[in-house]
Amino acid sequence: MTKHLNNQKVVVAGGTSGIGLATAKKILELNGDVIVTGRDQKKLAALRASTPALNSHAVDSTDKTQLVNFFSSYGLFDHLVLTLSGAKGGGQFQELSLDDLKEGFEKKFWPYLHTIQAALPFLKKNGSITILTASSTIARLPGTAGLAAINGALELMVPILAKDLKPVRINAISPGVIDTPWWNFLNDAEKRATFEQFSEQIAVGRVGTAEEIADAIVGVLSNNYINGSVIFCHGGLS
Numbered sequence: 001m002t003k004h005l006n007n008q009k010v011v012v013a014g015g016t017s018g019i020g021l022a023t024a025k026k027i028l029e030l031n032g033d034v035i036v037t038g039r040d041q042k043k044l045a046a047l048r049a050s051t052p053a054l055n056s057h058a059v060d061s062t063d064k065t066q067l068v069n070f071f072s073s074y075g076l077f078d079h080l081v082l083t084l085s086g087a088k089g090g091g092q093f094q095e096l097s098l099d100d101l102k103e104g105f106e107k108k109f110w111p112y113l114h115t116i117q118a119a120l121p122f123l124k125k126n127g128s129i130t131i132l133t134a135s136s137t138i139a140r141l142p143g144t145a146g147l148a149a150i151n152g153a154l155e156l157m158v159p160i161l162a163k164d165l166k167p168v169r170i171n172a173i174s175p176g177v178i179d180t181p182w183w184n185f186l187n188d189a190e191k192r193a194t195f196e197q198f199s200e201q202i203a204v205g206r207v208g209t210a211e212e213i214a215d216a217i218v219g220v221l222s223n224n225y226i227n228g229s230v231i232f233c234h235g236g237l238s
Contacts, residue, residue, distance in 0.1 A: 203236025
């Protein structure tokens with residue numbers, strides 16, 4: 001695996017925290033040439049202070065002009081990893097704000113597609129695209145219909161895009177309940193109680209870590225025969 005990623009250029013979009021940051025660090029450990037993009041200047045500054053070896057660049061993935069300018073200046077590269085997160089869209093459907101759901105699509109679904117289109121002219125022919133979705137698509141949990149719609153739309157596209165974009169590979173990693181800053185809308189006590197409740201529904205008996213999802217992403221990057229697949233990494237969530 002190390003040999004495979006040695007000196008390969010990888011862009012991790014939305015990699016300033018959580019799973020994206022864990023993935024970028026893992027690629028760096030494997031001697032990959034990785035650059036992280038994000039739009040939150042505070043997160044970018046914190047990243048540069050904590051991990052100066054990790055290259056980063058401010059890019060708003062909702063802005064097509066910024067995306068085109070970034071990839072044009074970055075040039076040819078090997079792998080694109082998309083870990084952008086749209087936090088909105090959850091809640092019981094009866095009370096779900098459809099404006100929030102729309103914002104969830106605008107912060108994740110559309111930026112994913114804009115980023116892929118902007119990146120394609122610069123992806124090497126043997127390169128790959130890996131997108132991060134979520135196991136809300138299959139968990140059938142109350143209050144997750146909106147999140148399932150956002151991530152399910154992306155997952156449905158993956159096997160078709162594998163044919164549209166060949167020989168560039170494209171896959172999705174679909175994590176379950178993972179301890180990341182995504183859950184910071186809850187206070188510590190609420191988060192702990194929520195994780196304990198989910199742990200009862202997960203076969204491994206606990207929530208996952210960002211590093212475990214990063215391992216799955218790196219595995220897909222380094223295996224040239226994985227293509228058009230949605231890979232669930234949810235610990236056996238039922």
